[in-house]
Amino acid sequence: MMQRQIELYVPVITPFAEDLSVDHVRFATLCRALLEAGADGLAPFGTTSEASSLTVAERKAALEVLIEAGIPADRLIPGTGCCAAGDSVELSTHAVALGCRGVLVLPPFYYKGVPEAGVFDAFARVIESVADPRLRIYLYHIPKMSGVPITLPLIERLVSTYPNAIAGLKDSSGDWQNTLSVIEAFPDLLTFSSSEALIPQNAAAGGAGCISASANVNTAGIRRLIDALGTEREADCHAQVSAVRSLFESLPLIPAIKAAVALQRDDPDFARLRPPFVPASEAHAAKITEAVALARTGRDEAIGGLNPPTADPYAAAV
16 A cells, blocks of 8 residues: 655645735735744635635735745645636646646536536636646545545546546545545545545555645644654544534534634634624633634644644734
8 A cells, every 4th residue: 555645735725815805915824824833835716715705816826925925835735726717727827837836626617517528628728728737736625515426437538548647636535435445546636635634544554644624723633633644642643633624514614724723823803704604602701712722732733743733823823
């Protein structure tokens, strides 16, 4: 079985200013803090980032801000999948030109019940239009949101046709058996789970790690689990990340994640959302506070470990 480095990528939230424009200062500062707290990289402009509420121009500008802020491009896998192929091509071409490690690409997700051949054609159009050998696509399987699955036969056809362009997959199905089937069928692909609670299984099966929304809040705790794999500390570390993850799974995810980051950083502006999202309610406050407390426990314990974070992820952003 292939053994590979297990990585943590954070699908970082997008902070908004009072006028709901992207807050570039908070965005860059948060991204630096997440890397310093133990993330291997960032996956901005995915579901957690409210990417479908961002324009192509906003995504491009925000990605450039990260590069200008000194974040290495090879630690970025931005989401570039849109309903319009031309938008996916523009975003993917831009990310490749900046030197990003890869791009996370949704299938076109508005029309449902489309033939799998049509989904293949959509990916093929992006790959052939970008027409750059540096393009590395991470397929984004999130059928609950997209309604358009990325199946094993589709992956097989894409890998066979474009072996150099298809680098990996993020499985946000919530079904470990599906993730395992992808890892077993395509051992050369980098397959990420969407939950840190699955890191031990993912690592044991030959996967690549996780790209998790709750990593915005519990970066250090998840880093601690990855570093503890195969040691006597693994069970305790796994219990901590599973507890944080479980709390967020019982909440409206994106509003709760942003509220938790705002609480951690003592900056309520991080909780701001674009419609159609609304802020987390008072009924959710206790669980959000509990998640933040558990995440701080993970960070404090990581400080005493072999690979402590180099910065405090709870420090004020601006």
